[in-house]
Amino acid sequence: MKSTTYSRIIAGTMTWGSWGKSFETYGMLSLIERCIEQGITTFDHADIYGGYTTEADFGKAFAESSLKREDIQLITKCGIQYITDKRPHQIKHYQYDAAYIIWSAEESLRNLKSDYLDLFLLHRPSPLMHGEAIAEAVSTLKQQGKVNAFGVSNFTPSQTQLVQEHVEVEVNQIEFSLTAHKAMLDGELDFMQLHNITPMAWSPLGSIFREENDQTSRIHQQLLELMPKYEATADQLLLAWTLQHPSSIHPVIGTTNPERIANSVKALDIQLDLQDWFKLWVAAMGHRVP
Amino acid sequence: MKSTTYSRIIAGTMTWGSWGKSFETYGMLSLIERCIEQGITTFDHADIYGGYTTEADFGKAFAESSLKREDIQLITKCGIQYITDKRPHQIKHYQYDAAYIIWSAEESLRNLKSDYLDLFLLHRPSPLMHGEAIAEAVSTLKQQGKVNAFGVSNFTPSQTQLVQEHVEVEVNQIEFSLTAHKAMLDGELDFMQLHNITPMAWSPLGSIFREENDQTSRIHQQLLELMPKYEATADQLLLAWTLQHPSSIHPVIGTTNPERIANSVKALDIQLDLQDWFKLWVAAMGHRVP
Amino acid sequence: MKSTTYSRIIAGTMTWGSWGKSFETYGMLSLIERCIEQGITTFDHADIYGGYTTEADFGKAFAESSLKREDIQLITKCGIQYITDKRPHQIKHYQYDAAYIIWSAEESLRNLKSDYLDLFLLHRPSPLMHGEAIAEAVSTLKQQGKVNAFGVSNFTPSQTQLVQEHVEVEVNQIEFSLTAHKAMLDGELDFMQLHNITPMAWSPLGSIFREENDQTSRIHQQLLELMPKYEATADQLLLAWTLQHPSSIHPVIGTTNPERIANSVKALDIQLDLQDWFKLWVAAMGHRVP
Numbered sequence: 001m002k003s004t005t006y007s008r009i010i011a012g013t014m015t016w017g018s019w020g021k022s023f024e025t026y027g028m029l030s031l032i033e034r035c036i037e038q039g040i041t042t043f044d045h046a047d048i049y050g051g052y053t054t055e056a057d058f059g060k061a062f063a064e065s066s067l068k069r070e071d072i073q074l075i076t077k078c079g080i081q082y083i084t085d086k087r088p089h090q091i092k093h094y095q096y097d098a099a100y101i102i103w104s105a106e107e108s109l110r111n112l113k114s115d116y117l118d119l120f121l122l123h124r125p126s127p128l129m130h131g132e133a134i135a136e137a138v139s140t141l142k143q144q145g146k147v148n149a150f151g152v153s154n155f156t157p158s159q160t161q162l163v164q165e166h167v168e169v170e171v172n173q174i175e176f177s178l179t180a181h182k183a184m185l186d187g188e189l190d191f192m193q194l195h196n197i198t199p200m201a202w203s204p205l206g207s208i209f210r211e212e213n214d215q216t217s218r219i220h221q222q223l224l225e226l227m228p229k230y231e232a233t234a235d236q237l238l239l240a241w242t243l244q245h246p247s248s249i250h251p252v253i254g255t256t257n258p259e260r261i262a263n264s265v266k267a268l269d270i271q272l273d274l275q276d277w278f279k280l281w282v283a284a285m286g287h288r289v290p
Numbered sequence: 291m292k293s294t295t296y297s298r299i300i301a302g303t304m305t306w307g308s309w310g311k312s313f314e315t316y317g318m319l320s321l322i323e324r325c326i327e328q329g330i331t332t333f334d335h336a337d338i339y340g341g342y343t344t345e346a347d348f349g350k351a352f353a354e355s356s357l358k359r360e361d362i363q364l365i366t367k368c369g370i371q372y373i374t375d376k377r378p379h380q381i382k383h384y385q386y387d388a389a390y391i392i393w394s395a396e397e398s399l400r401n402l403k404s405d406y407l408d409l410f411l412l413h414r415p416s417p418l419m420h421g422e423a424i425a426e427a428v429s430t431l432k433q434q435g436k437v438n439a440f441g442v443s444n445f446t447p448s449q450t451q452l453v454q455e456h457v458e459v460e461v462n463q464i465e466f467s468l469t470a471h472k473a474m475l476d477g478e479l480d481f482m483q484l485h486n487i488t489p490m491a492w493s494p495l496g497s498i499f500r501e502e503n504d505q506t507s508r509i510h511q512q513l514l515e516l517m518p519k520y521e522a523t524a525d526q527l528l529l530a531w532t533l534q535h536p537s538s539i540h541p542v543i544g545t546t547n548p549e550r551i552a553n554s555v556k557a558l559d560i561q562l563d564l565q566d567w568f569k570l571w572v573a574a575m576g577h578r579v580p
Numbered sequence: 581m582k583s584t585t586y587s588r589i590i591a592g593t594m595t596w597g598s599w600g601k602s603f604e605t606y607g608m609l610s611l612i613e614r615c616i617e618q619g620i621t622t623f624d625h626a627d628i629y630g631g632y633t634t635e636a637d638f639g640k641a642f643a644e645s646s647l648k649r650e651d652i653q654l655i656t657k658c659g660i661q662y663i664t665d666k667r668p669h670q671i672k673h674y675q676y677d678a679a680y681i682i683w684s685a686e687e688s689l690r691n692l693k694s695d696y697l698d699l700f701l702l703h704r705p706s707p708l709m710h711g712e713a714i715a716e717a718v719s720t721l722k723q724q725g726k727v728n729a730f731g732v733s734n735f736t737p738s739q740t741q742l743v744q745e746h747v748e749v750e751v752n753q754i755e756f757s758l759t760a761h762k763a764m765l766d767g768e769l770d771f772m773q774l775h776n777i778t779p780m781a782w783s784p785l786g787s788i789f790r791e792e793n794d795q796t797s798r799i800h801q802q803l804l805e806l807m808p809k810y811e812a813t814a815d816q817l818l819l820a821w822t823l824q825h826p827s828s829i830h831p832v833i834g835t836t837n838p839e840r841i842a843n844s845v846k847a848l849d850i851q852l853d854l855q856d857w858f859k860l861w862v863a864a865m866g867h868r869v870p
Contacts, residue, residue, distance in 0.1 A: 092578050093568035124580060127474045128567065130536050131483075154580075157738075158447075158477035161484055184707045187738035193711075194741055246710050277708065278673035288672050290704060290734075382868050383858035414870060417764045418857065420826050421773075444870075448737075448767035451774055 006042040006073055006119070008243070009264055010200060011035045012252040013045050017054030020256050028061035034258045036072065038265040044173075044200070044252045046077035046123055047108055051084040055111035063113040073118035077153055077173075078104035080123045094126035101137035105146055120147040121173060125159040135166030151198075157191035164195070171198045176249060177206030178241050178284045179215060189247040204251035205238050215284060222283040230270055235260060239267035241280050296332040296363055296409070298533070299554055300490060301325045302542040303335050307344030310546050318351035324548045326362065328555040334463075334490070334542045336367035336413055337398055341374040345401035353403040363408035367443055367463075368394035370413045384416035391427035395436055410437040411463060415449040425456030441488075447481035454485070461488045466539060467496030468531050468574045469505060479537040494541035495528050505574060512573040520560055525550060529557035531570050586622040586653055586699070588823070589844055590780060591615045592832040593625050597634030600836050608641035614838045616652065618845040624753075624780070624832045626657035626703055627688055631664040635691035643693040653698035657733055657753075658684035660703045674706035681717035685726055700727040701753060705739040715746030731778075737771035744775070751778045756829060757786030758821050758864045759795060769827040784831035785818050795864060802863040810850055815840060819847035821860050 045055050081093045141147040151171030183189050192199050208216050223234045253264050335345050371383045431437040441461030473479050482489050498506050513524045543554050625635050661673045721727040731751030763769050772779050803814045833844050
């Protein structure tokens, strides 16, 4: 099985469809094209985005374009049973039996109008999941060429190990940012480094542009000091901060603003000075290092 | 050494003797017989139950009956030095030197009037325990045929590993229930699955019939909804919820009420629908899954 | 590479120089001699102590004495970039690139006027450290005979594993005492026992003589009860309590008082009764064991 490479910055499509406003504003295809222009060739989906509609919106736009499937990488996720008109469940829950996992991957392929997924993730750990059942489904999907690589999302180290006993886990997509940095302290990213698991980070800008509190104002102040030095925007510095962690984190950026997409990629060229990296971390913590 | 099998539901004897009222009400032998009738053939003791008296009460009743030793499995525990008239210690503490462990097992055998224990557990982790000393004691007891299988109770993963380095740990008996479910989230049950350690659960009904608070009232409401569907009592649904976890938890039921003992076993025939399992978990958490 | 042995009680030099008053009061050499007389032959340094001055003060005093290098063991640490006149950084931070680690070890050797370090530690974990870079530096230093043994300080188990993947970690120096005993419960000391890592404990007397609160007053009361029984001082009983943990903790005592140095060593001859060890632990916790 070939090893898949992802663009270091990944486009998250969660709000590209009906969960956001971008669809009307820019159009799905224009967002896809703008990403590819910038070297962002990996697109992160989940079956549930847009209430099970965004994969299909993306797939349709892509199929009608002249873009080539082999020039992009598609990630999607399964396992959350979300309540929509299409799935009138009684309660939001997780499902990981082998038949469902296979069906869900095939459904995603139909929606994305693709023959294969570059990466297929379990969206959330379930206390009821069985490593064997998961491995059985993933093996089948790989043998049929429907899935190139397999991973998890929001899994702890021991939950990852449970699955890893039965099938290779190549990626864990977790929350990580300057404001949500506990994974770099509690062993989660250490575990991924030790086991050659690629971390992907959702919400990589954290709460900085969403919340006003002591932490975010300390960070804004620090960013203002550093922006002229690096001739960079706040977004870029925040992404650069995450990119510099030795575990090789792949940020999944969620923006639907073409300007910010283009902007983000410049973070790849920023190498923060060691002290500047610590200045940002210290601003996030609110106290100096011990 | 043959592998011991335990009944999936285990009878906990903690309040069968002087720590409860059952002894007077039903008599020890009648409780033993009622369990066996229901297929509950494994009896969970600890040296300290009844202030070091319940093993002997049980052993006497069993010896005077026509029941056969090979038809039941006896578990007991050692290591807590509890203050009683028989043991006038200055402070409750734990003791795990090899000589004490061996003496304690032999004392339990004398009390239980048995030649062997099916399973012998360390009752609580002690910061002072030495893996080597424990292994030495357990090896001796196994070689002499006094102990068939060895395990621990209330041990964390790393405490278990410390012992496991020196001697096989087959069981870890921990607190687990719908209201005390953290072991399924913090890696404890993951660790047991990864290392083929059988979990046993003490207090498997949790605080549901002991406390009135927001959590237990949410759970009671949910149980009321599910009881007619499964034609089951609240106890049975709670046990079924625990039995469904993939780590193969063996509940240790503490009741001394013959009705409830008989009732419990029916939980083995209940397979909760996936959504119902989540409904109960969500009722316990107080919020839906992420 | 020969295995280094350390004295079981280690002299911590943090306040022996300009960070304390001892230099004026007793003189560096008199403290060194008093330690050696008592069998405390291992001296714990860090580059930063005294604002990067204490290693040199120690080295000068030692070089001018008739003491032999092979009769003592020198530990030092690197990695904290502390702000002083000599190092006018913008922010306190950690640095662990290979070139810096090597330079720092060599700088310590120059200051200590020694050809080798018995033990070289990374002072604090950095989220940015690379196991490979650390291993490269340590290998070079070992090959050149400049470092005999390598370890870390204040590292969690998974941080230790990250480094251990690339180079042997022989020691982890952490905070440990009766009042700061969480490392014996959270898996940290378990991990060290499992991986043959020697724990050293900084601040081994904890907050007992520094703070007045419910915890320290409970402990003082308990110590008063035990002092006559063991004919020991409070310090000695506290050290004995730590020495008794099976992970073989090496306390790093920080006192600059020759009396207390001499006193400390007598802790090595105290074997606390099991119940007395628990009495002290229970006094620290504020509740009896479960």
